[in-house]
Each structure stands twice: as structure tokens, then as C-alpha cells.
Amino acid sequence: MTTSQTPAAVLGQAGGLVKALHTTFVVLVLASAVRYLTGHGFGDQAPWMLAGAVALLATYAAGPVLRGWVWLALLVLVWFGLVLLAPSFAWCAVPLSFVALRVLAFWPACAVVAGMVATVVVQWTRMADRLDPTMVLGPVCIAVLAVGAYRALERYAAARQVLLDDLHAAQGDLADAQHQAGALAERARLSRELHDSVAQGLSSINLLLQAAESEWTDRPAAAREHAAQAAATARDGLDEVRRVVRDLAPAELTSSGQPALPGALRQTGARLAAASGVDIRVQVHGTPVSLGAEVDTALLRTARGALANVLEHSAATTAVVTLTYQPDAVFLDVRDDGRGLGPGPTDPDRGRGLAGMRDRLSHLGGTLVLESEPGEGTALAASIPLAGAPS
Structure with a gap:
């Protein structure tokens, strides 16, 4: 599996899914910013939070220009700083997981997802001041479902591509037979x-x-x-x-x-x-x-x-x-x-x-x-x- 072929080919053909991914990411960033301001007001950290949210959205929008692992690294870095500042931004890890699966090969992408899940669990646990099993298992289960769904979609797309290649080859053979x-x-x-x-x-x-x-x-x-x-x-x-x-x-x-x-x-x-x-x-x-x-x-x-x-x-x-x-x-x-x-x-x-x-x-x-x-x-x-x- 190559970084530039299989993942891009899977979600690249599912135009509706890609649009849903973009929409979900923007909505979660805005919702996390609103939640922070609602709970903490425009305090000393609010400008940093808003600047980080704008930077995260701008970095995400620069995807067609940056692409590849550089784009993903910048997204994860900005997101990590926002999570340390406002744990509610942890929900953005869900669409970022799909971004990682689109950009990287499967196993490196799984490593990035695991790191984001660990960050979410740690921050939510610190925010609650106690060990809540739902705060640990919830992100883990969501990550497993996301990766599993992506893996199934990837394999389906690969099998579909094989069928299309076979169909094209059969059409070529049929055209040759008709010509003969x-x-x-x-x-x-x-x-x-x-x-x-x-x-x-x-x-x-x-x-x-x-x-x-x-x-x-x-x-x-x-x-x-x-x-x-x-x-x-x-x-x-x-x-x-x-x-x-x-x-x-x-x-x-x-x-x-x-x-x-x-x-x-x-x-x-x-x-x-x-x-x-x-x-x-x-x-x-x-x-x-x-x-x-x-x-x-x-x-x-x-x-x-x-x-x-x-x-x-x-x-x-x-x-x-x-x-x-x-x-x-x-x-x-x-x-x-x-x-x-x-x-x-x-x-x-x-x-x-x-x-x-x-x-x-x-x-x-x-x-x-x-x-x-x-x-x-x-x-x-x-x-x-x-x-x-x-x-």
C-alpha cells in the first residue's frame, strides 16, 4: 500500500464522504470554540484559543496546497496545542483521524490516531479530576470504529477496482474477438x-x-x-x-x-x-x-x-x-x-x-x-x- 495511491483512491472517489468530512471538521472547531467561550468567557486565554481555532481552520483549508504528511503534521500540532488549552477541541480528533488515514499509509495512520486518542484520554481525565471509564473507552471505541470503517471501505474500493480492471480487460478481449x-x-x-x-x-x-x-x-x-x-x-x-x-x-x-x-x-x-x-x-x-x-x-x-x-x-x-x-x-x-x-x-x-x-x-x-x-x-x-x- 502506498501513501499516494490507496488511501487517496478510496476516499478520493467518495465525493459525498469527503464533503461530510470537511463540514464535520469545521462544525466541531466552531462548536468547541463556542463551548469554551460560553464556559470561560473572554478571559486571558480566550484570544489564544480563538487564534488557535483560526490557525487550525486555515491549516485545514491549506490542504490542497500543502498535502501529504507535512499538512497532517501541522494540523496535529495546532490541534494538540488547542487541546491543551481547551479540552473540548478533542472532538476534532474524529475528522482528523480520517485525514490521517487519507494522507498516510494504513499502519502509520493508525499510530497517529492512537497518539491523538491518548491525548484526548489524558486531557479529559485531567479535566474531570478522576478516572472515568467512559472517558477512556469512549475515544478508544470511536477510534476503533473509525479505523475499522475506513479499512472496510478501503478493501471494498480495492475489490471494486479489481472488478473494474477485469471488466475493462474483458471488454478489450470482446472487442478483439468481435474484430477477429x-x-x-x-x-x-x-x-x-x-x-x-x-x-x-x-x-x-x-x-x-x-x-x-x-x-x-x-x-x-x-x-x-x-x-x-x-x-x-x-x-x-x-x-x-x-x-x-x-x-x-x-x-x-x-x-x-x-x-x-x-x-x-x-x-x-x-x-x-x-x-x-x-x-x-x-x-x-x-x-x-x-x-x-x-x-x-x-x-x-x-x-x-x-x-x-x-x-x-x-x-x-x-x-x-x-x-x-x-x-x-x-x-x-x-x-x-x-x-x-x-x-x-x-x-x-x-x-x-x-x-x-x-x-x-x-x-x-x-x-x-x-x-x-x-x-x-x-x-x-x-x-x-x-x-x-x-x-
């Missing part, structure tokens, strides 16, 4: 967005360039058309990367007016069909409604991911994309007539594609179901509940 969780979530989002946009665009470019290479000699016009489509796809991919960085919807969904998702699906199907030669059909059932940029983006990128898997893994000749609007939900189905999925390591679910789709849909309360049998094609069904609809 946010960083991981952002990394997962970027991984999902890049897979569903950039990777699929590169896959389309690869298919178009392969088609152009195979037709470069025999069908140069078709090869040039494939190369032009590859260039257009590259430009769209560049725009898509910029939009992913800005967390915007795909370019096909930025049109205003009618719901853009059906047209974006048809545009995606036409581009992939031209690049791969697979017959990709897009069907829309129900009345198209505006679903919001986040839902439209999730469904479009789910369709792109599913079609990318069809072109890469299924060896299908036909794929059908069905978008169904219902009052309580919107459904997206992608079916192909390819070779289906086997249980081996070629299962696309082992990669990031389907996992990213599931993450994106689950964030919106949706689901993703994949059904496939070897030799009988694959069916992927995605659904998202609409806002305001029952779960």
Missing part, C-alpha cells in the same frame, strides 16, 4: 463472392477460348465470335470484381423498373450456352416481384455456381433453370441430364462452391438441397423466404 470475427466473416464473404463471380467468369472465358481454338482453322468466323464473347465476359468480370469490392449487386441486377432477376438469369444462361454448347433453358413461374438486391444477388450467384458445376463436372447436354415466385418464398431449381454425382472425391460439395452457396442462402434464412444419382443427372434446389412471410 468480423475479419473472418469478411474473408468468407470475399471468398464466396470471388468464387461465385470471378471464378465462374474465368471458367466461361476458358470455355470460349477453347471453342475458338478448336474452330480457328475450320470456322474462323465462329472462332472470332467466341473470342469476342470471351473479351466481353472478361470485361463483365472486371466490372464484377469492382462491384464485389464495393459490395454491390451484379451488373445484370442494376437495371431499374421491372424485376431484374429473370432477365439476369436468361442473360447468364445465354452466355454460358454460347460458351459451352450446352442447351441451357431458363423458365420463370409466378409473377416476378422485386426481392431486394441481396436476395436477387444470392439467387443469381447460386444459379451461376450451379451452372458452372454443370459445365465442369456433369458432361450434360441440357440444363434447366427454373425460377418460381410464390407468396411466401422464392425458389430456384437447376437440373441437368448429366452423369450425376458419385460418392468419390470428385463430388463438388467437397469444394467451396456449394458451401459458399449454402452460407449465402442461410444468411438470408434460405436453404439449399442437392439431389443426384449416378447416370441420372443432378438437381439443385434453393429457396429463400420472403420478408413478412411465415417461417
Whole structure:
């Protein structure tokens, strides 16, 4: 325990107690002076008593300037002279005990309090001309209670400070954990967005360039058309990367007016069909409604991911994309007539594609179901509940 930290920290934070201490000290000094004048009048010692009382109050008021043990020593010295002159000033020992506990470490403060108690007992006994047990035990009990109360307050404040420090540390750890969780979530989002946009665009470019290479000699016009489509796809991919960085919807969904998702699906199907030669059909059932940029983006990128898997893994000749609007939900189905999925390591679910789709849909309360049998094609069904609809 240090002189300048623990005691000051205890009572320094209890503003009401400190004000009560100041008030009590002033009241006791004034009351002791009035008692002396009432009992003894303005005799020869009255001016000395009044000068001592004024000096005691002035020394107490100089606490913010003097501070520390020097201030306490001056207070005790002036008080000691007043007690020798007028024993009624002994009551000022109570607030002075708290001053000592505020200024000094605990055990030195206890020594000062004990000295003041001994002074009070001696002076009261001399004033009564006999040994009165109440005059001995009264000051002792008051001192013990004062020191005990201060000690309890000190320990409570120390325990409270420990709890506050632990709380601040826990808040810091929580902030770090939230920051790390946010960083991981952002990394997962970027991984999902890049897979569903950039990777699929590169896959389309690869298919178009392969088609152009195979037709470069025999069908140069078709090869040039494939190369032009590859260039257009590259430009769209560049725009898509910029939009992913800005967390915007795909370019096909930025049109205003009618719901853009059906047209974006048809545009995606036409581009992939031209690049791969697979017959990709897009069907829309129900009345198209505006679903919001986040839902439209999730469904479009789910369709792109599913079609990318069809072109890469299924060896299908036909794929059908069905978008169904219902009052309580919107459904997206992608079916192909390819070779289906086997249980081996070629299962696309082992990669990031389907996992990213599931993450994106689950964030919106949706689901993703994949059904496939070897030799009988694959069916992927995605659904998202609409806002305001029952779960």
C-alpha cells in the first residue's frame, strides 16, 4: 500500500464522504470554540484559543496546497496545542483521524490516531479530576470504529477496482474477438463472392477460348465470335470484381423498373450456352416481384455456381433453370441430364462452391438441397423466404 495511491483512491472517489468530512471538521472547531467561550468567557486565554481555532481552520483549508504528511503534521500540532488549552477541541480528533488515514499509509495512520486518542484520554481525565471509564473507552471505541470503517471501505474500493480492471480487460478481449470475427466473416464473404463471380467468369472465358481454338482453322468466323464473347465476359468480370469490392449487386441486377432477376438469369444462361454448347433453358413461374438486391444477388450467384458445376463436372447436354415466385418464398431449381454425382472425391460439395452457396442462402434464412444419382443427372434446389412471410 502506498501513501499516494490507496488511501487517496478510496476516499478520493467518495465525493459525498469527503464533503461530510470537511463540514464535520469545521462544525466541531466552531462548536468547541463556542463551548469554551460560553464556559470561560473572554478571559486571558480566550484570544489564544480563538487564534488557535483560526490557525487550525486555515491549516485545514491549506490542504490542497500543502498535502501529504507535512499538512497532517501541522494540523496535529495546532490541534494538540488547542487541546491543551481547551479540552473540548478533542472532538476534532474524529475528522482528523480520517485525514490521517487519507494522507498516510494504513499502519502509520493508525499510530497517529492512537497518539491523538491518548491525548484526548489524558486531557479529559485531567479535566474531570478522576478516572472515568467512559472517558477512556469512549475515544478508544470511536477510534476503533473509525479505523475499522475506513479499512472496510478501503478493501471494498480495492475489490471494486479489481472488478473494474477485469471488466475493462474483458471488454478489450470482446472487442478483439468481435474484430477477429468480423475479419473472418469478411474473408468468407470475399471468398464466396470471388468464387461465385470471378471464378465462374474465368471458367466461361476458358470455355470460349477453347471453342475458338478448336474452330480457328475450320470456322474462323465462329472462332472470332467466341473470342469476342470471351473479351466481353472478361470485361463483365472486371466490372464484377469492382462491384464485389464495393459490395454491390451484379451488373445484370442494376437495371431499374421491372424485376431484374429473370432477365439476369436468361442473360447468364445465354452466355454460358454460347460458351459451352450446352442447351441451357431458363423458365420463370409466378409473377416476378422485386426481392431486394441481396436476395436477387444470392439467387443469381447460386444459379451461376450451379451452372458452372454443370459445365465442369456433369458432361450434360441440357440444363434447366427454373425460377418460381410464390407468396411466401422464392425458389430456384437447376437440373441437368448429366452423369450425376458419385460418392468419390470428385463430388463438388467437397469444394467451396456449394458451401459458399449454402452460407449465402442461410444468411438470408434460405436453404439449399442437392439431389443426384449416378447416370441420372443432378438437381439443385434453393429457396429463400420472403420478408413478412411465415417461417
